[in-house]
Amino acid sequence: MSETVHIAILRGLSISWEKYDWYHRLKERRDLQIVFVCIIIVFVLSLCAPLLTGQNPNSQDLRGKNQGPSLDHLLGTDYLGRDLFARVMYGLQTSLGIAGTTILISFVIGVSIGSLSGYLGGWVDNCIARIIDLFLAFPSIILALALMLLMGSGILNMIMMLTIVQWASFARLIRGQVLSEKNQDYVLSSRAAGLPGWWIVTKHILPNCIMPVIVLATMDIGHTILTISTLSFLGIGIPPAIPEWGSMINSGLPYMRIAPFNVIIPGLMITCVTLLFNIAGEGLRDITNPLADNEGSL
Amino acid sequence: MNSILEVTDLNVSFPTRNGVIHASQQVSFRISKGKSCVLVGETGSGKSVIGQSVLRLLPQKSIISGSIRYKGLDILTLSEEEFSHLRGREISLVPQNPSASLDPLMKCGDQIAESVELRGVKKSSVTEEVLHILSNLRFLDPVRVSLSLPSRLSGGMRQRVATGIALASKPQFLVLDEPTKGLDYAARTSTIDILHHIKANRQDTQLLITHDLDLAHRIGDTMGVLYSGELVEFGPVNEIFSNPLHPYTKGLISALPRNGMKPIPGSCPGFLNLPKGCYFHKRCPHPCARGEDVHPEICDISEERQVRCHRFSA
């Protein structure tokens, strides 16, 4: 590699973040910095679950069931003698995996449909808007239950079903944004210059209004984790063999009195992870919205 | 001389992320009973801040020093409770930006009624009083206006409603904050008419804050010119218009459309990096050597005239 290319790469890597408003706002917010780091840690933890605990989350030991914390089992065991800590860690994998995938896919689908609809306008937009409203007319759990009935259980089905429930809120948000951006001068002049529609949308409109949708996506990861755990608590969706926090609470219910950890710990985990994403989402909104106070969620 | 309002060495500053903004520096003037004093200046010259100080509506973090005496009483030293007996009753504000100053969800008549009730008027006569106020403001259909939400009225009509609210408590001292700002020509003309009408028929004392020199000429008795937070000229309106002393005042008057609309070159220094010497030095058509490092003090030219300029200081 020549010296010029070398220097160019180095220069490119040391991008100056200072020119961005959000960078300054983030610097002021110690709590947000902590939260974002925690989220990264959580994601890393979920990937490394097998490494952190020696115990197999599915190996049963009926003689050692419903025990409290011990050296062998950091958080105790459940009603089948399975290690709670291991199950909680694997449960993190399950929850984050399903929630993350769902949000990613529904984000892409929702933004595509919503921005298309907003940009095209006319009867196409009207139709799609009505379809979006239809999906949003159902409280999400009800829709999830009905679809689960149709599709049966299983992780893939769960992801598909949650995506169907979730895409509409992204679509509605981005559609509203695109509708207001559409009449801005820079769009009109791009169209006058003859640029194709898809180019205008992806290169100009979307970057300007994607931020609120990303904020929504962040907060919806938490919301999706709540939905997943609620459904598995009800016994729907996730096969019982796979550790999932909601079903763990459900199976711990009959033994609540003697082994409360089995219902307390998974719920606490759900709350903490959702809390992280909620704070992160609100924080993102604070740093990227020039009009908002930078005061924090707490 | 019976002054209703006496402002002495008023200093207002706001601490911000980028430094301290000195919005008002050592401003002193007085207003006699029954007279209108006009403060003119560009946007950002600090004139609204003075109006807000008189009504003690400045934000919490502002730093105020000096004194504002209303009928001899220093209102800056009063507690919030003591001042609330004056604010809205004896001392009223006609706000700028009436569209944002009126509650968008409350009917105009009800908003005026709130001020009327403060006076202690009986419940049964409030509606009548409101309609009376509206017809005094030259509304052709007071009943319709009374029952409308602000969003249903035009900008000029909203300004009149806001004026009505201020007058409803029968104040003795009126602060008018940029009453013609943002109005189109027709609305502006009718507003000026109404203000003139109010002035002619009432004995109240007024502090008028505006950038509109025509309004100042028509309504004002005495006039103060503000530049970058400082008073640079003060005196009777007619004298200043016929014989402006400070180069900035001269520039403002010749910038009027009817005088040829000659703009003053350059721009206001802003509040953050004020120059050491005379603030107007860089834009002055007759700059003096002293003006570069020595800040001019305000001095009395005659009993009623004051100027802040090195060419006039002894």
Added chain:
Amino acid sequence: MHQYILKRTGYLILTLIFSSIFTFTVINAIPGEPAEVLAKHLFLGLEESAPPELIEEVAFRYDLNRPLLEQYFEWIQGFFVGDLGNSILYHKPVTRLLALYLPPTLILTCSAMTFAIITGLILGVLSAIRQNTLIDHLVRFLTIFCVSMPAFWVAVMLVLIFSLWLGITPVAGYGSPKYLILPLFALGLHSMASITRIMRTSMLDTMEKPFMTFSKAKGLPWRKILISHACKNALLPVLTVIGMSFGSLLAGSVVIETVFAWPGIGALLMKAISARDLVLIESTILVIVFMFLMVNFVIDILYHVIDPRINYE
């Protein structure tokens, strides 16, 4: 104004129709499923697999082979006539079951919503006028924590603490008001927290507005400004959140009623789903959706009454 109500009613009916079509389609989408389920319930048991001849026989006997459109219209007609078929699980008319199970849900959701709204609004206003004090930080921390807790876990924890450890409330059931306490909190906590947060933000935004400064300039007493001007203007964004909260409340009732053995529509739906009682499921879902749409309808009208500037798009 009246035009708006008319338009909005039309929209309500349209959405209801489309929702019913959607529900019917989803439930009856798998061909042969209704007959298969019925066969299993009547003759075999859910675990067994039904031979095709039996399914066909059942389909013929119960007229299940008719075109879907016809079955759909019969179902819709059933809502007006009062005959929605018989539940496969309970062997009773669906209408009777709905009438039986609806009142407890209404009691639970209405009281939970009332609790959430009143507490939420008060805490939100309090937090806003005492911004950045200890109370404010406490409220903000508690609310974001509450919003992150799953409702079923709140229910379980409440039972653990108050019924098992402290013994002051019953674990589950339906009867006297003391059975209502835990379910009410479990259901309403999440909504209360979101209402508090949005009311706080809305109040802070409103208090910055110029008309608030002018109200102060008018000399109005602080309490009057707060109630007549600030709260009314701040309430608008909160109304929308209340509508959405009701949706999650209805959805949450499915779980909460199951946990507390509260005999409501949510619990009914769960049992119907476990038993794949398609006849009961489709009507129950539509009733729940109808309640949700009605609440949002009322909220939209209320919004328009308070602020006629908004035009319905």
